[in-house]
Amino acid sequence: MxxxxxxxxxxxxxxxxxxxxxxxxxxxxxxxxxxxxxxxxxxxxxxxxxxxxxxxxxxxxxxxxxxxxxxxxxxxxxFVPRGRTQSASAPPQEASDSMKxxxxxxxxxxxxxxxxxxxGTASPRRVGMSDVARLQNRFAEVVARDHRHGGQRDLEQRAAALADEALNLQNAGSATQRVRSSLYAAAAAFRSSAMWAAIDGRRYDDARAHMREAQALAEMSGDQAIKFRIWSHAGTMHRHMGRPADARAANDVARSLHITRRDPMFASLGLARQGAIQGIAQDRTGARRAFDQAQEAMLRADPDACRPVWMLAFYDQAELDSLALSAYLSLGEYQTAEFHAHRCLSALRPHMARSRAIATTRLAHAQLAQGEAETATVTAMKVSADAATQHARVSRMLQAFGAALRATASGSPVVRTWTEHAAAWRTTV
Structure with a gap:
């Protein structure tokens, strides 16, 4: 005005x-x-x-x-609160005084x-662990949303904005070294979630940009767990891109961190992801050995140990079986892949909606490769419409399933059933 x-x-x-x-x-x-x-x-x-x-x-x-x-x-x-509406009888001088x-x-x-x-004119605000705790609660929300939806650009942007918010607190006032390290760790965690959302959505250029910033923040934090997460994500990114040598190198960095020697659960995750990499590299012996070692490490891990929320939220027996399912599909060992798919799906926690869609789609691929077109189609039709149309990785896998179904069962009623079902997905979302 x-x-x-x-x-x-x-x-x-x-x-x-x-x-x-x-x-x-x-x-x-x-x-x-x-x-x-x-x-x-x-x-x-x-x-x-x-x-x-x-x-x-x-x-x-x-x-x-x-x-x-x-x-x-x-x-x-x-900001100035709005004053009460002045009455018509209020004297002009009173109104003027009120405004003044x-x-x-x-x-x-x-x-x-x-x-x-x-x-230098006043004591700055004190930034403390309560501020860190507030950020950690918001990080838990990001992780939960990722497991429900995954790969969405708005989730990536939200996580990146929260990383910036964590960094802004570094300049908000005085803080102990412990608090500052924790703020860098929180910023790195948010940035690594942005990186993962971009990977999951197949936006690899964006993922690499988030990765570089996350790595720098993790180094400033000194937090071994978040360093592991970022390098392990980098290995997964290269695996999804079909670059096993780069994937193995990045995952080796994660596995070399001393947190994997202190906590067998981290060792297990590193080994399981190594097994998935060996799968796309067509190294059968290496894949089997990695999964055997991953299973043994998980059994040794203390179930009550204090671990970060991102690890507690997703890594368990179901995720180990999910990675084995991926590896054995790549190796063409479809019966073994189907075994791990059923184990994964039976153990998945209710909040793992994205993981359930991926495992179900992979199970359909394993069944189709064994000549079970009808069973595979019924399995693929269990994927939710939201995941089938909104999640880039699931959509691509289902498109590949449809192409393989048409190639192996051309002209059969099951192809028509699948085509009609896939068309209905697109109209309901």
């Missing part, structure tokens, strides 16, 4: 904490989603309206989200925030 006073307090806070208009909009939108269950609609222009003073008192939910992001009340960020009081309150808040932002 004309004559609006710039919100210098908000500008000072944003400059101090390294927020651009777009960056703050994204952070507040995420906080709004946690509060209301719906993604916020702010963008850079919304924040510029705040800074310019065109919006002096945002809506209640937006204010609460901003306060969650900043750790400050809205008034300390230069509101302007004074806003000016005092702006001045206080500006002073707080000035170097």
């Amino acid at each position: 004309d004559g609006a006073t710039r919100n210098t307090a908000l500008e000072a806070w944003m400059n101090q904490h390294g927020y651009s208009s777009n960056g703050l909009a994204e952070a507040v939108n995420l906080a709004l989603e946690r509060l209301t269950g719906r993604t916020g609609g702010l963008d850079g222009s919304s924040i510029r309206d705040w800074k310019a003073g065109r919006v002096r008192w945002p809506k209640a939910a937006t204010r609460k989200a901003l306060e969650d992001v900043s750790g400050l009340p809205a008034t300390a960020l230069g 009081r509101r302007s004074l309150v806003g000016g005092i808040a702006a001045a206080a925030a500006a002073v707080a932002a000035a170097p």
Whole structure:
């Protein structure tokens, strides 16, 4: 509006904490989603309206989200509450005095925030392990969403934005070395989730960019578990790209970390992923040996040991069998692959929706390769419409299944059944 006073307090806070208009909009939108269950609609222009003073008192939910992001009340960020509607009988002088009081309150808040932002004039905010715990809770949400949906671009972007939020806390105030290391680890964890979402969605250029940043953050954190996750993801990325030599080299870095000697569960995961790599490399002996060792290490692992949430959420007997299923499919050992598929599917936890779709599709491939076209088609039709159409990896595998079915059972009723079912998927989502 004309004559609006710039919100210098908000500008000072944003400059101090390294927020651009777009960056703050994204952070507040995420906080709004946690509060209301719906993604916020702010963008850079919304924040510029705040800074310019065109919006002096945002809506209640937006204010609460901003306060969650900043750790400050809205008034300390230069926003001015709306005064009560003045009655028609209010004397002109009273109205003028009220306006002056509101302007004074806003000016005092702006001045206080500006002073707080000035170097050397006040004690900075103390960043502590409670801030780290809040980030870890949000990371658990990202992991849970990945297991439900997987590979989605919005999940990748969300994880990347949360990595930036974790890094912004490094500049938010004073902190112990333990807290700073934990913040770098949190940022690396979010960035590795962005990397995995890109891998799962077959966006490999994006995955490599996330990987480079995640690796740098992990080194600054000194966290062995997150280093393992990133290098293990890198091995999986190269495996999906059909580059077994690069996959083996990246996975070897993960397996060489001392956390694999301290905790057999990490050793087991590294060995199981090594077995999957040996599968695409057509190394039967190496694959069998890796899976045998992975199984033995899992049996040695303490089930009650303290492990990161990403490991607890996905690596178990079902995942080991899923990796074996992948390897034996690549090796053409379809009966063995089917055995591991059934074991995987019987042990998968309910939240592993993405993993269930992948294992079901691989089972259908193993059955079809053994000449069981009808059984394989029934299996493939169990994949949910959402996974079949929205998950890049599952969609590609089902397309390959359809092509193989047409090649092996051309003209049979089962081909028509599959074609009609696949068409129905596309119309229901």
